Amino acid sequence: MLLSFIQLFAQPVTTISGIAESYVGEEVKVFTIDDYLSRITTQVASTTVQKDSTFKVSFFNKQTRKLRIEVGKNHFHIYTQPKAKYKVFVSESSPYIDANAERIEVEFFFLDLPKTDINYKILMFEDAQLSFLEEHYYHKSLKSVNFVSKLDTFKNEISQRYATDTSKFFHAYMRYSFASIDNLSFLGQRNAFEKYDFYIKPETVLYQNDRYMDYILHYYKLYETQLPNEVNELFYKGVVNSSPTIILNALGGDIALKNIRLRELIMIRMLSEVFYTNIYPQTNVLTVLDSVANHAIFDEHKKIAKNIKFRLLDLVPGSEMPDFNISVNGTKKYNSDYRGKHLYIHFANRNVQQSIDDLKLISLLKKKYGKHIQFLTILTSNPTDTLLNDASSFIKTHNVSWDLAVLSNQDPLLERLNVSSYPHYLLLDAAGNVVASPALLPRPNNEYETIENIFVRIERRYRLLEQRE
Numbered sequence: 001m002l003l004s005f006i007q008l009f010a011q012p013v014t015t016i017s018g019i020a021e022s023y024v025g026e027e028v029k030v031f032t033i034d035d036y037l038s039r040i041t042t043q044v045a046s047t048t049v050q051k052d053s054t055f056k057v058s059f060f061n062k063q064t065r066k067l068r069i070e071v072g073k074n075h076f077h078i079y080t081q082p083k084a085k086y087k088v089f090v091s092e093s094s095p096y097i098d099a100n101a102e103r104i105e106v107e108f109f110f111l112d113l114p115k116t117d118i119n120y121k122i123l124m125f126e127d128a129q130l131s132f133l134e135e136h137y138y139h140k141s142l143k144s145v146n147f148v149s150k151l152d153t154f155k156n157e158i159s160q161r162y163a164t165d166t167s168k169f170f171h172a173y174m175r176y177s178f179a180s181i182d183n184l185s186f187l188g189q190r191n192a193f194e195k196y197d198f199y200i201k202p203e204t205v206l207y208q209n210d211r212y213m214d215y216i217l218h219y220y221k222l223y224e225t226q227l228p229n230e231v232n233e234l235f236y237k238g239v240v241n242s243s244p245t246i247i248l249n250a251l252g253g254d255i256a257l258k259n260i261r262l263r264e265l266i267m268i269r270m271l272s273e274v275f276y277t278n279i280y281p282q283t284n285v286l287t288v289l290d291s292v293a294n295h296a297i298f299d300e301h302k303k304i305a306k307n308i309k310f311r312l313l314d315l316v317p318g319s320e321m322p323d324f325n326i327s328v329n330g331t332k333k334y335n336s337d338y339r340g341k342h343l344y345i346h347f348a349n350r351n352v353q354q355s356i357d358d359l360k361l362i363s364l365l366k367k368k369y370g371k372h373i374q375f376l377t378i379l380t381s382n383p384t385d386t387l388l389n390d391a392s393s394f395i396k397t398h399n400v401s402w403d404l405a406v407l408s409n410q411d412p413l414l415e416r417l418n419v420s421s422y423p424h425y426l427l428l429d430a431a432g433n434v435v436a437s438p439a440l441l442p443r444p445n446n447e448y449e450t451i452e453n454i455f456v457r458i459e460r461r462y463r464l465l466e467q468r469e
Helices: 002-010 118-136 139-143 146-161 168-181 192-200 210-219 229-240 244-251 260-274 282-295 299-312 353-369 392-397 412-416 451-468
Strands: 013-019 027-033 041-048 054-060 065-071 074-080 085-090 108-110 325-328 331-334 342-349 373-381 403-408 424-428 434-436
Touching: 013 074, 027 054, 041 054, 074 085, 074 118, 118 146, 118 168, 146 168, 168 192, 168 210, 192 210, 210 260, 229 244, 229 260, 229 282, 244 260, 244 282, 260 282, 260 299, 282 299, 325 403, 342 353, 353 373, 353 451, 373 451, 392 403, 424 451
Parallel strands: 013 085, 342 373, 373 403
Antiparallel strands: 013 054, 027 041, 027 065, 065 074, 085 108, 325 331, 342 424, 424 434
16 A cells, blocks of 8 residues: 555646636636547546636646646647646637637647747747748749758758757657648659658657647548558458458558558548448447457557547437427427428537638528528527527528527537537438538638538439439
8 A cells, every 4th residue: 555655646747727817716627638539538637717817737647748728618738748837828718719709729828938848849849830831832832842952951950959859759749740741732742652651651659649640640531442452342341240350451451551550540540431431331330449449459549449439429420310409580499390401500609700700601502502401500609698589680680591599508409419619510411310520611621621512412412303203
């Protein structure tokens, strides 16, 4: 018992304290990110903002990693080192978002941050990288070899500047930041095989380095569609037979999956992606994930497989939408009232301007696809907002010509449907089953995709059915 007591107090402790003037009485929660595939978080500590606006929270922390800090209903992210002490000032909101917005990532400022801390290094590095791109990456860079030369010079300068730094986390962070620049379009950029040889093949798997994981997940995105035909057929056979062994052996035939640790991780990612298709039997995918969760070669993958299975069964495409009822213009409506056509649900917050701006885009989509697709906006606001009783003024101001319901931002339906930020979208089919959660936005994402890509296919299918009738 004495030995256990000594070991407990020998563990490295990280402390975060600060000022949060707009959050007096609110709870401060600290979460680790379990893994960057499921992005499920685990709470490790909590405290309350005192009357004098201060807070302080401590927790065991054995490694340098990125954490999510929730303050009230808002949040921010911070990198933490073992045994470090951080002082921060938490803003009420971002200057780019309405000051009363909730469930958003707010700005925060470090107070007395030492130059040796991982946050200081990352901030300085990101500032230098951004300045370089602003100065040298522009339209003409796409067709000029000069950018490659300048990029190599920049990389060398940064590498020399931090040559004596002993932080493995920071060096990996820089390496995969450079790797992300290599994903930009420019003359002389590395091809996929060169990127694998240079950035992936030499490395182990860095589960808690967000820059590394972002790069890996981008490189292997929808990788099942990129497999050689023979490997793809064996992969399918493995899923049909619910055999992770067959799948792993099959993926070993791909040149970019020779590393067994990385291969098992990407296998989990691929299973999560093919789950949403109509090609692979979902029950078999879940069986394979169950097997990996219990018998993975590497312990880290047991929890990741378990988390991914949880995500897949959480409003999974093909599952029935949970029952709900809302008030639309004084009339109570249930999810069953929207059967017969696809339904696109838009969750907006009164104080998040971007979610309100989307109303104009939805209006255009309704004019174009309204014959075959229904639209519903669920507007959330403070419990005391008069719009909860009468939304006619809002409807008139924003020219809302489709169903709109107003809910309190504390309504349990929001938690049930995993609405944690705004705007948020869901897409249901004509039978009331989930097609996408979250669904694509009416605005382009990083892959230049919008919900209209899906609407075009839906409308085409309805028209074919009409022609047959």
